[in-house]
Amino acid sequence: MAIDILMPALSPTMEQGKLAKWLKKEGDKVKPGDVLAEIETDKATMEVEAVDEGVLAKILVGDGTDNVAVNTPIAVLAGEGEDLASAVASAKMPDLVAPPAAAPAPVSAPAPATVPAAPAAPAAVYDAGLEVPAGTEMVNMTVREALRDAMAEEMRRDGDVFVMGEEVAEYQGAYKVTQGLLQEFGARRVIDTPITEHGFAGVGVGAAFTGLRPIVEFMTFNFAMQAIDQIINSAAKTLYMSGGQLGAPIVFRGPNGAAARVAAQHSQDYAAWYSAIPGLKVVVPYSAADAKGLLKSAIRDPNPVIFLENEILYGHSFPVPVMDDFTLPIGKARVHRQGKDVTIVSFGIGMTYAIKAAEALEKEGIDVEIIDLRTIRPMDTDTVVASVMKTGRCVTVEEGYPQSGVGAEIAARIMEKAFDYLDAPVIRVTGKDVPMPYAANLEKLALPNVDEVVQAVKAVTYR
Amino acid sequence: MAVAARKAGRAGSSAAGKSTPNKTLARKAAPNTPQFDKAQDLAAYHEMLLIRRFEEKSGQMYGMGLIGGFCHLYIGQEAVVVGMQMATKEGDQLITGYRDHGHMLASGMDAKGVMAELTGRRGGLSKGKGGSMHMFSKEKHFYGGHGIVGAQVSLGTGIAFANRYRNNGNVCLTYFGDGAANQGQVYESFNMAELWKLPVVYVIENNRYAMGTAVNRASAQTDFSKRGVSFNIPGEQVDGMDVRAVYAAGQRAMEHARSGKGPYILEMQTYRYRGHSMSDPAKYRTKDEVTRMREEHDPIEQVRRRLLESWKLSEDELKVIDGKVREIVNEAAEFATHDPEPDPSELYTDILL
Ligand SMILES: Cc1ncc(C[n+]2csc(CCOP(=O)(O)OP(=O)(O)O)c2C)c(N)n1
Ligand SMILES: [Mg+2]
Numbered sequence: 057m058a059i060d061i062l063m064p065a066l067s068p069t070m071e072q073g074k075l076a077k078w079l080k081k082e083g084d085k086v087k088p089g090d091v092l093a094e095i096e097t098d099k100a101t102m103e104v105e106a107v108d109e110g111v112l113a114k115i116l117v118g119d120g121t122d123n124v125a126v127n128t129p130i131a132v133l134a135g136e137g138e139d140l141a142s143a144v145a146s147a148k149m150p151d152l153v154a155p156p157a158a159a160p161a162p163v164s165a166p167a168p169a170t171v172p173a174a175p176a177a178p179a180a181v182y183d184a185g186l187e188v189p190a191g192t193e194m195v196n197m198t199v200r201e202a203l204r205d206a207m208a209e210e211m212r213r214d215g216d217v218f219v220m221g222e223e224v225a226e227y228q229g230a231y232k233v234t235q236g237l238l239q240e241f242g243a244r245r246v247i248d249t250p251i252t253e254h255g256f257a258g259v260g261v262g263a264a265f266t267g268l269r270p271i272v273e274f275m276t277f278n279f280a281m282q283a284i285d286q287i288i289n290s291a292a293k294t295l296y297m298s299g300g301q302l303g304a305p306i307v308f309r310g311p312n313g314a315a316a317r318v319a320a321q322h323s324q325d326y327a328a329w330y331s332a333i334p335g336l337k338v339v340v341p342y343s344a345a346d347a348k349g350l351l352k353s354a355i356r357d358p359n360p361v362i363f364l365e366n367e368i369l370y371g372h373s374f375p376v377p378v379m380d381d382f383t384l385p386i387g388k389a390r391v392h393r394q395g396k397d398v399t400i401v402s403f404g405i406g407m408t409y410a411i412k413a414a415e416a417l418e419k420e421g422i423d424v425e426i427i428d429l430r431t432i433r434p435m436d437t438d439t440v441v442a443s444v445m446k447t448g449r450c451v452t453v454e455e456g457y458p459q460s461g462v463g464a465e466i467a468a469r470i471m472e473k474a475f476d477y478l479d480a481p482v483i484r485v486t487g488k489d490v491p492m493p494y495a496a497n498l499e500k501l502a503l504p505n506v507d508e509v510v511q512a513v514k515a516v517t518y519r
Numbered sequence: 520m521a522v523a524a525r526k527a528g529r530a531g532s533s534a535a536g537k538s539t540p541n542k543t544l545a546r547k548a549a550p551n552t553p554q555f556d557k558a559q560d561l562a563a564y565h566e567m568l569l570i571r572r573f574e575e576k577s578g579q580m581y582g583m584g585l586i587g588g589f590c591h592l593y594i595g596q597e598a599v600v601v602g603m604q605m606a607t608k609e610g611d612q613l614i615t616g617y618r619d620h621g622h623m624l625a626s627g628m629d630a631k632g633v634m635a636e637l638t639g640r641r642g643g644l645s646k647g648k649g650g651s652m653h654m655f656s657k658e659k660h661f662y663g664g665h666g667i668v669g670a671q672v673s674l675g676t677g678i679a680f681a682n683r684y685r686n687n688g689n690v691c692l693t694y695f696g697d698g699a700a701n702q703g704q705v706y707e708s709f710n711m712a713e714l715w716k717l718p719v720v721y722v723i724e725n726n727r728y729a730m731g732t733a734v735n736r737a738s739a740q741t742d743f744s745k746r747g748v749s750f751n752i753p754g755e756q757v758d759g760m761d762v763r764a765v766y767a768a769g770q771r772a773m774e775h776a777r778s779g780k781g782p783y784i785l786e787m788q789t790y791r792y793r794g795h796s797m798s799d800p801a802k803y804r805t806k807d808e809v810t811r812m813r814e815e816h817d818p819i820e821q822v823r824r825r826l827l828e829s830w831k832l833s834e835d836e837l838k839v840i841d842g843k844v845r846e847i848v849n850e851a852a853e854f855a856t857h858d859p860e861p862d863p864s865e866l867y868t869d870i871l872l
Contacts, residue, residue, distance in 0.1 A: 064582025067798035068589070088575065100798040107579045127584060227731035227803065250701035250737040251668050251729060279667065282702070317587030317639070319650040321666035490866055494650030495639035496587065497860040 058138065059108055060129040061092065063117070066102050068316040069368060073097040075121045075130060084112045086133070093130070098371070099232055110135050181442045184390035187349070188382075194375035202344035202376055203233050203309075203365065206351035207271060209381070211241050214269065217355055220247035220256060221273030221310070230275045231311060231370055257283030257308070261290045261360075264304035269355060274310035277326050277364060291360040292335030307354045309363035312340070313405060313455050314492055316368070317499060323492035325456035327403070330362040331432040331465070337386055338433040340364045342407040344374035346430055349384030357386060366405045389436035391443070395425035398513050399443040401466050402453040403429040406504070409485070410453050413509035422517060432462055440466060441473045448479035449516040453509055458486040480516040485509050553767040557830045563605070563762045564822045565840055567597035570621040571819060572848045573630060574793075577620065577637055577651075581797050585856060586637045589666075590651045593621035595792040598818035599724055600625045602765025603692060603785075606773050610687065614662040614675040615694035617652035618724075618791075622694065626659045630847050634855035642858040646865060662691075669702030671695060672721070676708040679719035679782075690718045690776045698729020700743055706750075709782065713750045716781040720772045721747075723784065724759070726791040731803040743786035752782050759787030760816045790816070 066073065076094045080086055086106040093104045113134040117124055124130065188194075197205075211217045218241075223230045225238040225248040238246040249256040253274065260270040274280040280287065287308060295303035314323040330338045337359055341347040347365070354361035376382075392407065393414055402410040407428055414424035425443050429436065444450050450470055452463030463484035470482055488502045513519075555563065574592040581590050593600075596618075604625040607613075615622045623633050628644065636643030637651050644654045654664040662678060665671045675693025682689045699705065700723055712719050723743045727734050734741050744754030753775070757768040765787065772783040790812045794801055826832045 062583060065584050065797075067796075068587055070798070097798070100794075100800045102794065102797075102799065102801070104582070105575075105578070107575070223731055226736075227800070230730065248732060248736060250732075251698045252701050252703060254703050282667070282669075315588075317650065318589055319648075319653055319666070321653065322589070488866065490870055493648040493861075493866065494588065494636075494645075494653070495647035495861045495865075497863065498639075498648065498866050501863055501866050 058113065058135070059110065059133045061104070061106075061131040061133055063095070063124045063126050063128045063130050064102075064104055065126045066095070066097055066100055068318060069371070070097055070126060072123045072125045075117050075119065075124050076101065077119050078115060079103075080112050082112055082115055086110060086112055095124075104130075106133070108133060110138075113138075181438050182385075182388045182436065184388065187384060187390075188345075188377045188379075193378040195378055196373045197344050197376050198371055198373050199341075199344045199347050199365070200231070200233055200235075200370040202348035202374075203351055204235055204237070206348045207234070207355070208237060208240060210352055210355040211237070211245060214355075216267065217269045217271065218245040218247065219271045219273060220249055220260065222249055222251055222275045224248060224273050229273070231367060233365075233370070234273065253279050253282035254286060257286040258290065260306055260308075261286055261294075261304050264291070264306040264360075265294070265302055267305070269305050269307075271307045271309060271355060274308065276315075276322060276367075277310055277312040278322050278324055280308065280310070280326070287330075287336075287360070287362070288333055292333050295359070296335060303358060304360045305358045307351070307357075307361045307363055309351070309354075310365060311367040311370070312364035313366055314487075314499075314503060317494060317496065318492075319494040320491035325364075325454065325487065326362075327364055327432050327454065328456050328461045328465075330364075331435075331462060332460075333433075335360065336433060337361045337431065338364065339386055339431050340404040341430060342369065342404055342428050344372070345376045345382075346384060346390070346428070348376055349382050350386060350430065352381075352383045353386050356383070361386070364404065369405055369408075384430075387431045387434040387436060389439040390428045390430055391439065392426040392428045393424065395423040395447070397423045397425075397447055398449040398451065398517055399425045399427060399440070399447045400451050400453060400509065400513070401427045401429060401440055401443075401463075403432060403462070404455075406453040406455060409504055409506050409509050412506045413453075413513065416506065416510055417513055420519070422513060422519065424513065429462075435465070435469070437469050437473065441470065444470050444474045445477045448477055449513075450478075450482045451485060451509065451512040451516060452482065453485045453504060455487045455503060458484060458489050461486055480518065483512040483516055485512050552761065553763050555763050555766075555825070559605070559766075560822055560825050560830060561840075563598075563601055564819065564826060565844065566601045566604075566625055567762065567819045567822065568841065568844045569630070569847060570594075570597045570601070570624050572844050573624060573634070573851070574620060576848050576852050577634070578793070578797070580634075580638065580852060580855070586651065587639070588650055588652075589617065589796045590637065591618040591796050592791070592793045593618055595812065595818075596724060596726060596759070596787075596789045597621060598762040598765050599722065599759045599787045599789050600694070602762040603720075603722060603769045605762075605766045606769030607690070607692065610660065610689040611692060611773070612660040612662055612675075612678050612682075612689060613692040613694065614671045614678065615664070616668060616671055616696060616699060617664070617666050618696070619652065619654065619664045623654060623656070623659075623661060623664075626656070626661045628654075628656050628659050628661060630851040631854040634851035635858050638855040638858070639860065640855060640858035641861045641865075642854065646869075647861040648865065648869070669695065669699040669704055672699065672702070672705045673708045675721075676712050676717060676719055679712065679717035679776075680715065682718050683715065688777060690720060690773050692720050692722060694722045694724055696729060697723065697725040697727065697734050697743065698732065698737060700746060701737060705746075709747055709750045709752055712782040713747070713752050716779060718776040718779075719782045720769075720776050721752075721782060721784045723786045724789055725786050726789050728791070728795070728803065730795045731800070733803065744784055747782070747784045752784055754784035754786065756786045756788060759789035760818045761821060762818060 313325040467482040632644040678691040
């Protein structure tokens with residue numbers, strides 16, 4: 057019986073890849089374990105091995121084809137002695153190639169320079185619409201590239217900035233965020249560490265005490281739990297304990313939160329944890345422009361900054377301003393979308409749910425304002441409060457746990473500062489109160505989703 | 520590169536498969552490679568082949584999207600866990616990291632349950648909630664399956680602590696990688712294990728890479744058998760591609776630990792054929808290096824040759840074994856493909872008692 061050979065998936069987040077080259081040709085005999093072809097993604101190259109014995113009857117997707125969707129048939133294997141022609145005829149032809157990745161929804165056009173005055177809004181609310189001068193050229197780039205560029209620019213600017221972490225140099229980064237840095241800056245400044253998080257976090261903090269500006273990459277923030285004593289007891293508290301003599305200008309960065317199907321020990325969102333600590337700043341960007349501008353500021357900041365990225369967002373593209381030195385202030389939220397009926401406050405990957413929910417709600421006549429916090433500590437309470445004073449309703453969205461989460465903090469601040477303006481209690485949409493399960497269906501249930509956000513908005517607007 | 524090449528020669532070199540005892544601390548000089556009798560060779564062949572075929576199947580199922588997340592295959596390292604397991608007795612425990620499928624099969628866990636956990640189904644050993652890296656079996660004394668590099672070393676030391684506390688005569692086999700060997704808690708554990716004479720055997724599976732980092736790029740001391748020197752823990756380097764050498768060293772180590780003399784370190788010189796996990800740029804080593812290891816030092820091929828040459832089995836007899844192994848694996852895959860996902864109500868179970 058003829059067997060379709062399908063395009064394999066290489067990683068939890070891979071949807072398509074390039075069929076780089078066939079190593080066997082039509083008519084070749086193959087046995088299990090033989091390498092048939094090589095495929096590539098932006099992260100990795102891999103060999104497709106034969107699973108079954110037979111003859112490679114037909115190649116359906118040729119050398120060098122880009123954007124081949126996972127599970128597309130790429131060849132037909134005929135059983136031994138099987139008639140090749142009929143094998144090929146019986147195999148289903150592929151719908152060919154995946155369309156190029158859908159262009160991401162453009163970030164809403166820069167807000168007008170003057171925000172229409174909300175009735176009772178404090179006058180001095182920060183206006184992120186002014187961050188990029190009108191008429192600035194924008195280029196599309198991925199969050200991954202934006203982060204890399206931010207580090208490269210700061211390393212060019214300041215010889216005291218260096219990067220260290222597991223696989224950051226020769227391997228080019230486990231998630232390819234440090235791609236090319238070793239080539240440009242050399243092994244003195246782009247440093248592969250052993251797997252010793254507690255140790256190298258401490259080494260980074262020590263170096264920062266002397267005034268160097270380390271960027272410490274954690275392969276993921278799950279592994280920073282090994283190092284959390286150095287981050288909190290050494291990095292965050294020393295300035296205070298030394299009466300201001302000595303601090304740690306250091307950035308701890310890396311992917312945070314759930315990726316896909318990597319289960320409980322690799323899927324935790326630490327935004328709320330670090331945001332509880334005085335002496336730290338905590339940044340969680342969503343867009344590529346914010347990732348770039350905020351990482352540059354974090355590297356220059358004289359304090360320890362926890363910079364929480366997200367593996368799924370790494371591949372998302374956004375317009376980024378072409379500017380010589382684009383930095384953004386830490387501690388300022390951005391109004392991502394203006395609206396009058398309800399405020400959704402979110403950050404990082406939570407924004408993806410918020411944005412889709414707002415689009416769905418617009419069709420039902422509910423006008424949503426979305427605030428992207430960008431920094432969790434210090435939190436831009438003014439922007440949130442001004443918005444809630446206007447809308448009277450608020451929903452928070454995050455992937456982290458509900459108890460003592462960022463949403464809980466926002467709700468408390470709104471209650472303290474804008475209680476009289478609320479027309480409904482604040483509702484939190486969060487990850488569920490469970491360790492992340494591995495099974496696909498349970499994982500879906502454990503994460504927030506767009507519908508939960510829609511329902512929460514309807515609840516606070518009594519619709 | 521020169522270093523790597525030299526090590527390649529050593530790691531699996533020989534049919535002689537000698538152990539290199541750590542001169543300063545080894546209690547006994549390693550004897551020449553012990554021979555296996557026919558039954559031992561047959562058993563080792565079956566177990567190693569089962570792991571190999573199971574892992575090949577896992578790789579395929581990953582490619583088909585049936586397995587998600589991280590999936591670390593044990594192909595190439597089979598002799599380590601199989602040889603060590605032959606040196607244990609009922610009651611001994613084992614614990615390892617995320618490259619754990621082989622350890623589970625070797626400790627007798629049901630292939631169906633393992634595979635169904637890989638696919639995240641309700642019949643999986645963790646009801647689908649743990650996945651490839653997080654599986655456990657109390658019944659088989661398998662304490663996981665841990666996703667955090669190095670964590671299992673302290674945990675395994677704690678299991679040994681409990682053995683000593685209960686004075687039950689059991690030994691905990693604690694497996695970890697060359698990369699994990701650089702974690703701080705490893706040395707904190709070594710100190711306590713020797714101080715309290717805990718019955719633990721540390722098996723360092725030196726497959727020469729931690730993701731894309733070759734051992735000599737991450738380790739100041741690349742002779743891992745010496746990592747216990749400053750705690751007075753004896754250690755040996757072992758040809759981890761030769762199941763007989765593993766078994767013999769395993770027996771020495773288990774006897775040491777069981778008799779109340781404290782921990783023992785075995786550095787298993789081995790090799791992984793596949794990428795670190797499924798997505799691996801594989802630019803850190805040459806194809807040639809991989810091919811050479813596969814062709815010249817394959818642990819299964821070594822036993823296969825003995826079965827044919829020393830024990831005069833026919834190709835047909837081997838085919839029967841291969842067929843049986845394939846059947847177990849296919850059944851497991853079949854089950855893992857069709858078993859339903861967990862019931863949604865499982866989301867909130869097993870969090871607290
Ligand atoms: C504390 C921690 N840091 C980093 C990682 C990411 N990581 C997973 S496996 C691995 C390499 C480990 O290599 P090694 O110990 O040699 O074991 P092998 O994979 O070769 O079996 C790394 C860095 C992790 N899981 N946990
Ligand atoms: Mg290794």
